[in-house]
Amino acid sequence: MTEQTTIVPGEIAKIVAWKTGRGYFLNLKGQEADYYAFGAPKHKEGESVELTVKEGTGSFSDKLLITQIKPLQPTTAQVQEKVQAAAQKMQEYCESADKVYYDRQDLIVQQTCIKAAAELVGKLWPRQEKPNMEEIANTVLYFKDRFYFDITGQEESNEEPKEVK
Numbered sequence: 001m002t003e004q005t006t007i008v009p010g011e012i013a014k015i016v017a018w019k020t021g022r023g024y025f026l027n028l029k030g031q032e033a034d035y036y037a038f039g040a041p042k043h044k045e046g047e048s049v050e051l052t053v054k055e056g057t058g059s060f061s062d063k064l065l066i067t068q069i070k071p072l073q074p075t076t077a078q079v080q081e082k083v084q085a086a087a088q089k090m091q092e093y094c095e096s097a098d099k100v101y102y103d104r105q106d107l108i109v110q111q112t113c114i115k116a117a118a119e120l121v122g123k124l125w126p127r128q129e130k131p132n133m134e135e136i137a138n139t140v141l142y143f144k145d146r147f148y149f150d151i152t153g154q155e156e157s158n159e160e161p162k163e164v165k
Helices: 076-124 133-152
Strands: 006-017 023-028 035-038 048-055 064-071
Touching: 076 133
Parallel strands: 035 064
Antiparallel strands: 006 023, 006 048, 023 035, 048 064
């Protein structure tokens, strides 16, 4: 009498080794059937495999015996899908890295402009016992904006500076 075998493809969901170390149980994702085999498992959870199975005997008659297990080669569509997902992740990473880089560069340019504006206003502003700090600060910010717009090539604001007294 010939024993009937069946081929079952799937992804390994769980592998449980026997306490005796003589075999293991295996479950596939999306399938309720229990499979078993003797020896140590050569595959890991998450791998796509093709099992050749037959009915179990004895105390394992409710399970299926694995007679052969082969790794499944991913299809071209699966490989392309993984490549596209990886490319998308890389694109998102590069875009976020570019944004951080340009934000830092812009901050450096603004800091440089405010330093130059403060030095300019400090040299031009007449010395007083009680200087008007609000006017000085507004003048510094005006010149900072002018420097920044000149450096970055953006349109400058139409606000006129307050007169230096």
